[in-house]
Amino acid sequence: xxxxxxxxxxxxxxxxxxxxxxxxxxxxxxxxxxxxxxxxxxxxxxxxxxxxxxxxxxxxxxxxxxxxxxxxxxxxxxxxxxxxxxxxxxxxxxxxxxxxxxxxxxxxxxxxxxxxxxxxxxxxxxxxxxxxxxxxxxxxxxxxxxxxxxxxxxxxxxxxxxxxxxxxxxxxxxxxxxxxxxxxxxxxxxxxx
Numbered sequence: 001x002x003x004x005x006x007x008x009x010x011x012x013x014x015x016x017x018x019x020x021x022x023x024x025x026x027x028x029x030x031x032x033x034x035x036x037x038x039x040x041x042x043x044x045x046x047x048x049x050x051x052x053x054x055x056x057x058x059x060x061x062x063x064x065x066x067x068x069x070x071x072x073x074x075x076x077x078x079x080x081x082x083x084x085x086x087x088x089x090x091x092x093x094x095x096x097x098x099x100x101x102x103x104x105x106x107x108x109x110x111x112x113x114x115x116x117x118x119x120x121x122x123x124x125x126x127x128x129x130x131x132x133x134x135x136x137x138x139x140x141x142x143x144x145x146x147x148x149x150x151x152x153x154x155x156x157x158x159x160x161x162x163x164x165x166x167x168x169x170x171x172x173x174x175x176x177x178x179x180x181x182x183x184x185x186x187x188x189x190x191x192x193x
Contacts, residue, residue, distance in 0.1 A: 013156050014167045015149065017185055019178040022171040023051035026084040028124035029077075031115045033132045034090035036069040038076070044130040044173065048088065052081030056088065073110030077118045087122055089115045093133030096140065105147055108133055112151035120163040128169040131177050145180035146187070153188055 022030060022044060032048045035041050038060035040049035049056055059078040063070075070076050075091040091114060094107040111132045119127045129148065133139035152168050172178035 013163075013165050015152055015156075015185060015188075016167060016169045017172060017178060017181040018169055019172050019175065021047070021173065022128060022130050023047050023083060025128050025169070025171065027126040027128040027169065028085060029087045029089055029115075029119040029122065029127040030080065030083060030085045031075075031089045031091060031119075031127060031129040031132075033130045033135070033137075034070065034092055036072070036092050038064050038070055038090055043135040048083070048130075052083050052088065054081075055079070056081040060090070073107040073114065075111065075114040075118055077122070085128075087119075087124070089118045089127075091115045091132060093137055094139065096133065096138035101143075104133075104139060105143070108139060108144060108147050109151040112148055113155050116152070116155045116159070116163070116165075116168070119165065120159065123164055125164055126167045126169070127165060128171050130171055131173065131181075134177060141177055141180050145177065146184040149181065149184035149188060 033044050035045060040046050040057060056078060063076050070090060070092045072092050072094050075089050077087050077089050080086055080088050091111040093111050094104040096104055099107065134141045134144045148170055170181050172181055
């Protein structure tokens with residue numbers, strides 16, 4: 001597992017990037033790149049559903065039945081089933097080809113903010129994000145990484161009194177995402193944010 005991080009002394013929360021399989025991690029909250037029906041599927045969403053076990057699908061089906069589809073940019077929370085976490089936040093990222101670039105960026109940023117809102121609500125100390133929308137949803141990785149880092153850092157700055165997060169981890173499954181996320185973290189460090 002490769003790890004890099006950025007710690008902001010003003011807020012006391014570390015933002016880390018790691019190259020790993022999110023289903024193997026320990027965190028209070030794991031953030032899943034979900035589809036709007038919360039039905040699992042391919043990629044990280046399917047891997048999380050498989051590793052969590054059948055109780056996750058039961059919870060997701062109940063949420064879908066009671067509330068309908070999860071809207072792009074929003075998030076819902078379930079228990080974590082058999083994963084080494086307390087909660088899973090499911091967030092629906094934008095499909096790149098369905099939105100203008102500025103709208104895709106706004107929606108992707110909203111995924112990170114709405115997920116952190118839910119993590120704060122359950123008093124999470126640690127949260128681990130999968131790379132939202134960079135797989136089959138086609139969001140260019142070189143654009144998604146700085147948006148993810150900026151959204152997390154901005155949320156932490158704007159919510160200093162509403163969370164107890166000590167670490168937010170951006171989990172990259174592939175080397176390209178890891179490199180790009182590290183570059184975005186280095187830019188935060190360079191510009192003193």
